[in-house]
Amino acid sequence: MASSSIFHHILFLKHPSLSDNSPVRSPLRFRSTIRATSSIALDPGLSTKNSPVSEVEFSCPICYEPLIRKGPSGFNLPAIYRSGFICNKCNKAYSSKDIYLDLTVTAGTKEYTESKPQGTELFRSPLVSFLYERGWRQNFNRSGFPGPDEEFKMAQEYFKPAEGGVLVDVSCGSGLFSRKFAKSGTYARVVALDFSENMLRQCYDFIRSDDTILPTNLALVRADVSRLPFSSGSVDAVHAGAALHCWPSPSNAVAEINRILRSGGVFVGTTFLRYTSSTPAIVRSLRGRVLQNYTYLTxxxxxDLCTSCGLINYSSKVRQAFIMFSVQKP
Known part of the structure; x- marks a missing residue:
């Protein structure tokens, strides 16, 4: 397959909308629905806004025991990556690799290698990582995404209960939103987390070129979304931008997000919908056959997934194939 065909193929996989010339393209519509999915009302006292600020407690991805840190104090790129971390229970050490802290289960392995599903491996590619903010992400507007600036504003509204707390941007890619969260000054700590080594390198390159971000309380961490390296109940907010459809097991990931959130913590995600109530039947059938490398949900x-994982107060905003949803930890 020619390189141009490969690029078109992977681009279509990431953007499940039909072309602009399609006669059955869904019309532009924007709607917002807010409804509770549990009879349990979230107590306003659960808000984390006024909670005492604590250090991010990195944990062993094997046993979830808090890691012991040795190195300079502080939560910023230079301090984190001059530090070493060790699990007293597993006796496994974790350290920085290049410019990110590797907290995957396979960190430090010498002979063992492990491949992930095609959808995950694609984003470990140096080419895709380089292109992500240089043309790739801009095409999301074809599917109804309003654009990074507007998406950030929408997310910030949902994250109001978590102001002043710890935010983890899972599947952060090249750090498009991680940098926005860090620069906003809204959060005490921001963790940009991704499984792709090359995405994290791109994230670092963007950070290094912006003097306003480098000294902020921001860390880059390599980790698996289904094995998050944080203690239970230690995180105030989790963001996942255009990510859920790429996860090998969305249920495992959402369950992990629930585990690490504090009571009252907020999870906000965006993704591509498989179809909406207005999608023509012929388009639903087409997407079901063609888009098999990712988990596109309705x-x-x-x-249903968020509720079954114990999260409450579901709300969403939908535009074409774009959805932003928010849920909270009881």
Missing amino acids: EEEIE
Whole structure:
């Protein structure tokens, strides 16, 4: 397959909308639905806004025991990556690799290698990582994504209960939103987390070129979304931008996000919907056959997944194939 064909192929996989010239393209519509999915009302006292600020407690991805840190104090790129971390229970050491802290289960392995599903491996590619903010992400507007600036504003509204706390941007890619969260000054700590080594390198390159971000309380961490290296109940907010459909097991990932959130913590995600109530039947059938390398869900499935993992107060905003949803930890 020619390189141009490969690029078109992977681009289509990431953007499941039909072309602009398609006669059955869904019309532009934007709607917002807010509804509780549990009879349990979230107590306003659960808000984390006024909670005491604590250090991010990195944990062993094998046993979830808090890691012992040795090195300079502080939560910023230079301090974190001059530090070493060790699990007293597993006796396994973790350290920085290049410019990110590797907290995967396979960190430090010499002979063992492990391949992930095609959808995950694609984003470990140096080419895709380089292109992500240089043309790739801009095409999301074809599917109804309003653009990074507007998406950031929408997310910030949902994250109001978590102001002043710890935010983890899972599957952060090249750090497009991680940098926005860090620069906002809204959060005490921001962790940009991804499984792709090359995405994290791109993230570092963007950070290094912006003097306003480098000294902020921001860390780059390599980790698996289904094995998050944080203690239970230690995180105030989790963001996942255009990510859920790429996870090998969305249920495992959402369950992990629930585990690490504090009571009252907020999870906000965006993704591509498989189809909406207005999608023509012929388009639904087409997407079901063609888009098999990713887990594209309906809005009803996303709500059901979050609720089944114990999260409450589901709300969402939908535009074409774009959805932003928010849930909270009871």
